[in-house]
Amino acid sequence: MLLFFEQLLNGLQFGFMLFLLSAGLTLVFGVMNLINLAHGSFYMVGAYVAATVMLASGSFVLALLVALLVAAACGLLVEVIVLRHLYRRDHLDQVLATFGLILFFNEATRMIWGRQPLFMQLPEFLSSTVEVIPDVPYPLYRLVIIGVGLAVALGLYLLINHTRLGMRIRAGASDRSMIAALGVNIRWLYSLVFALGALLAGFAGVMAAPIFAVESGMGESILILTFVVIVIGGIGSIKGALLGALLVGLVDTLGRAFLPDLLQWLFTTSSANSIAASLASMSIYILMAAILAFKPRGLFPV
Amino acid sequence: MLILDQVHAGYNSSEVLHGIDLQLQEGEVVTLLGRNGMGKTTTINCIIGLLETRSGSIEFNGVRLDLIASYQIARMGVGLVPENRRIFPNLTVTENLMVAAANYSDSASPWTLERIFRLFPRLQERHRHYGNQLSGGEQQMLAIGRALMINPRLLILDEATEGLAPLICNEIWNVIRQLKQQRQSILIVDKNLNTLLSIADRYYLMEKGEVVAQGLATDLASDNAMQARYLGV
Numbered sequence: 463m464l465l466f467f468e469q470l471l472n473g474l475q476f477g478f479m480l481f482l483l484s485a486g487l488t489l490v491f492g493v494m495n496l497i498n499l500a501h502g503s504f505y506m507v508g509a510y511v512a513a514t515v516m517l518a519s520g521s522f523v524l525a526l527l528v529a530l531l532v533a534a535a536c537g538l539l540v541e542v543i544v545l546r547h548l549y550r551r552d553h554l555d556q557v558l559a560t561f562g563l564i565l566f567f568n569e570a571t572r573m574i575w576g577r578q579p580l581f582m583q584l585p586e587f588l589s590s591t592v593e594v595i596p597d598v599p600y601p602l603y604r605l606v607i608i609g610v611g612l613a614v615a616l617g618l619y620l621l622i623n624h625t626r627l628g629m630r631i632r633a634g635a636s637d638r639s640m641i642a643a644l645g646v647n648i649r650w651l652y653s654l655v656f657a658l659g660a661l662l663a664g665f666a667g668v669m670a671a672p673i674f675a676v677e678s679g680m681g682e683s684i685l686i687l688t689f690v691v692i693v694i695g696g697i698g699s700i701k702g703a704l705l706g707a708l709l710v711g712l713v714d715t716l717g718r719a720f721l722p723d724l725l726q727w728l729f730t731t732s733s734a735n736s737i738a739a740s741l742a743s744m745s746i747y748i749l750m751a752a753i754l755a756f757k758p759r760g761l762f763p764v
Numbered sequence: 765m766l767i768l769d770q771v772h773a774g775y776n777s778s779e780v781l782h783g784i785d786l787q788l789q790e791g792e793v794v795t796l797l798g799r800n801g802m803g804k805t806t807t808i809n810c811i812i813g814l815l816e817t818r819s820g821s822i823e824f825n826g827v828r829l830d831l832i833a834s835y836q837i838a839r840m841g842v843g844l845v846p847e848n849r850r851i852f853p854n855l856t857v858t859e860n861l862m863v864a865a866a867n868y869s870d871s872a873s874p875w876t877l878e879r880i881f882r883l884f885p886r887l888q889e890r891h892r893h894y895g896n897q898l899s900g901g902e903q904q905m906l907a908i909g910r911a912l913m914i915n916p917r918l919l920i921l922d923e924a925t926e927g928l929a930p931l932i933c934n935e936i937w938n939v940i941r942q943l944k945q946q947r948q949s950i951l952i953v954d955k956n957l958n959t960l961l962s963i964a965d966r967y968y969l970m971e972k973g974e975v976v977a978q979g980l981a982t983d984l985a986s987d988n989a990m991q992a993r994y995l996g997v
Contacts, residue, residue, distance in 0.1 A: 629863045633852045640850045643812050644864035645838030645914055764854070 467595050469719040470712070475604040477711025478611025482666035483684060484691040484703040485618055486659025492698015492764055493635040494652050496549060497556045500540065500563035501688065502681025504660040508533045508667025509676045510571055513582040516671075522585040526668050533664020534657045541656040546649070564682065571678045579677035607669050614662065615704050622700055631655060635698060635764065687714075690750050696760030705761055710746050717745035765790045765949060766811070766918060771820035771830075773810050780806045782973045783820065788918070791947040793940075795960050795981065797995060798970035804953045805847050807970070808922050811951075812844045813837045825917070841868040843916025847923045849907040853896035857887055860895055860906055865913040880909040883939055901932030908939065919943065921952045937963070957995060961985040969994050 487501045512529035516522060540563060548556050584603055591599035622628035633641045634648055642648045674680065691710050695702025721738035729737060753761065768786040772779060781803050788794045796804045809815040811822055813834035822829040829837050838844070852860050858877065867874045881888035884905040890898060898906065904925070911919060924940065925933040937959050943950065944963060954960050961967070961981045969977040969984075971994060977984075984990060 626862065629855060629859050632854050632859075633863050636852050636854050637850055639814055639834065640846065640852070641864065642834040643814060643838055643844050643846070644910065645835050645866055645868065646864055647833075647835045 464595060464598050465719070468598055468600065469716055471594070471600060471604065471608070472719075473712035473715035474708065475607045475711070476715055477708035478608050479666050479669055480684070480687060480691050480711055481611050481704050481707035482614060482662050482669065483688045484695070484707050485614070485700055486662040487688055488692040488695065488698055488700065488703045489631070489655055490659045491692060493631055493655055494549060496545060497553050497560065498545070498659075499557060499560040499685065500567065501659070501663055502685035503564055503567035504533045504537055504663035504681075505667040505670070505684065506567065506571060506676075506678070506681040507536050508664030509582075509671040509674075509680065510575055510580065510667075511664075512668040512671050513580040513676045514575070516582050516585075517580075520585075522588065525582075526665075529668045530661050530664050533667065534661035536664075537660020538653060538657040540660075541653050545656065546653075549652075567681075568678045575678075577678070579675035580671075582671040582676060584672045603672065610665075610669065614665070615700075618700050627651075627654075687746065690746055692760075694750050694753050694760055696757075696762040696764055698764035699760070699762040702760055702762035702764075709749065713745050713749050714742075717742040721745075765792075765825060766951070767821075767823040768807070768811070769821045769823070771807070771810055771822060772818045773806060773815055774818065775815075779818070780973050781810070784970075784973075784975055786968055786975065788949060788951055790917075790949055792966065793944050793950040793952065793964045795964040795967045796951065796953045796970060797957070797960075797967055797984075799995065802970045803973040804970055805922055806973075808844070808920055808951070808953065811837075812842055812920065838864075838914060838916075839866075839868050841915070841917030843911035843914050843919045845904075845907045845911045845919070845921040845924065847926075849900075849903045851895040851898065851903045851906050851910075853894060856894055857891045857898070857906055861887075861909050861913050864910070867915045869915045869917045871915045874915045875912045877913075880912060883912075883942070884909060884935075901928050901935075904928060904932070904936060905939075908936070912943075916948075918949045918951065921950065921954070924952055924954045925956055926954070933959075957991065958985070 483501070483505060487498065490496055490498050490501070508529045511532045512525040515525040515528045519525065544559060544563065548559055588603045588606060590602050592602050592605060594600050594605070622631060630641060630646050630651055634651055638648055687710060691706040692703055694709060695706030721742050722735050725734035725738050728734070766788040768784050771781055771784040773781045784807055786807070796807060798804055806815060810817050811829060813829065813832070817830045824840055824842065827840055829840070852863065855863060861877060861880055881891070886902055887905055887909060890902060895903065895906070908921070925936055928936070933956065940950065940952070941963060952960065952964065961984055964981040967978060967981050967984050968975050976994065977990065
């Protein structure tokens with residue numbers, strides 16, 4: 463039972479990290495109708511920059527700020543230089559161009575940081591453990607990720623639903639040329655949305671850096687999960703991204719942790735283990751297929 | 765205030781406008797007449813920058829509109845009430861009004877939410893509803909309110925009352941009369957010829973992408989032969 467709660471927290475933590483990544487992707491996809499495969503690259507940039515600044519300065523806060531700034535700047539540059547020309551093109555062109563960007567970013571990180579993965583030390587104030595559940599020490603840092611995810615979700619909710627900028631983003635999502643005809647500079651708005659998405663991806667990268675190895679190509683494995691999240695949630699919906707991310711995080715984590723035990727009731731230990739392993743890695747896709755069967759446009763279609 | 769000089773435009777390979785000349789003075793209400801498919805909406809889309817012109821020029825208070833982006837045209841003070849209203853369905857009534865609100869004409873007494881609600885009390889009743897929950901008439905009121913909220917120097921209405929119930933139409937015509945009294949410059953397209961000619965100062969009559977006649981609205985109102993020739997069914 464204690465193990466279950468611990469895994470539940472792990473799942474939530476993973477879910478909130480996925481949310482940071484998905485929020486930007488779903489906004490860009492939903493509002494700008496742009497498929498950006500290079501979204502994971504901003505995650506990677508965030509992780510690399512944070513690890514490097516942390517190593518050099520020893521300050522986690524500084525590492526976080528610099529990483530966010532660099533990720534957002536990368537996003538802005540990519541939007542202005544490359545993607546701006548692709549909005550009117552079809553999705554295949556966008557996929558090709560952003561795939562090219564992935565290769566560019568991966569090669570660039572290899573050139574700058576080399577092939578060896580980096581590891582990021584946690585600062586002292588974040589490396590303690592807390593007993594959320596009595597007698598089960600849980601890493602404070604993972605709780606911080608959950609808290610950060612919640613705060614970002616709340617912040618985005620307020621931004622999208624209760625500010626003028628959010629109104630314009632929503633209006634632009636439903637009728638781009640009309641909002642332009644009312645005097646809103648939609649290009650600038652798109653650049654801003656894109657930079658915000660990149661910043662959030664960079665944020666996820668910073669959060670991930672002390673947990674995973676920081677290496678070239680780290681963005682791609684998580685990008686696939688991110689796409690699953692936004693498809694489940696409904697493309698363009700922040701609410702959907704939050705729920706989808708938590709679902710995927712929980713199903714993935716709990717599946718890996720408990721499927722072997724569950725299947726032992728049905729099969730012998732060895733076959734249970736091998737079936738569980740493959741089922742666990744399939745579980746989120748099964749979840750996606752099941753949800754799309756009933757809600758073809760995701761949980762919260764926009 | 766607004767001068768179109770030999771404007772040519774079209775879609776893909778076909779040319780729709782073959783050299784439109786049109787002028788509108790400050791404080792004037794001008795109507796664009798013609799049967800469906802004669803180029804009225806295309807002309808309007810050229811003015812607001814939703815369609816690129818192929819040649820000719822569009823000048824507004826001395827600035828070439830055909831050379832700048834749509835959002836810059838709006839900021840010059842051109843407010844559009846588009847065909848099919850194009851209300852933002854995922855924004856509430858209040859948000860639709862506020863989303864682009866600005867004072868592009870530097871008006872001393874700019875439009876506010878309260879003034880729009882006084883103009884269209886129905887919108888106040890429904891201010892929390894989303895755009896897609898409104899009736900056609902309410903959407904039209906909202907589209908007019910939304911355009912007024914940028915405080916335009918020139919208000920353009922494309923199909924001001926199309927498909928609306930007679931009572932709602934009357935309400936909208938009354939508002940347009942009020943706007944005219946406040947010396948709002950208006951370029952308007954509509955099917956309701958009699959009402960239109962009673963409000964407008966001048967008219968331009970379009971056929972097959974060209975202006976074939978123009979003059980005072982009162983003259984056309986009394987010229988049945990002309991009406992039948994270009995506008996009769």
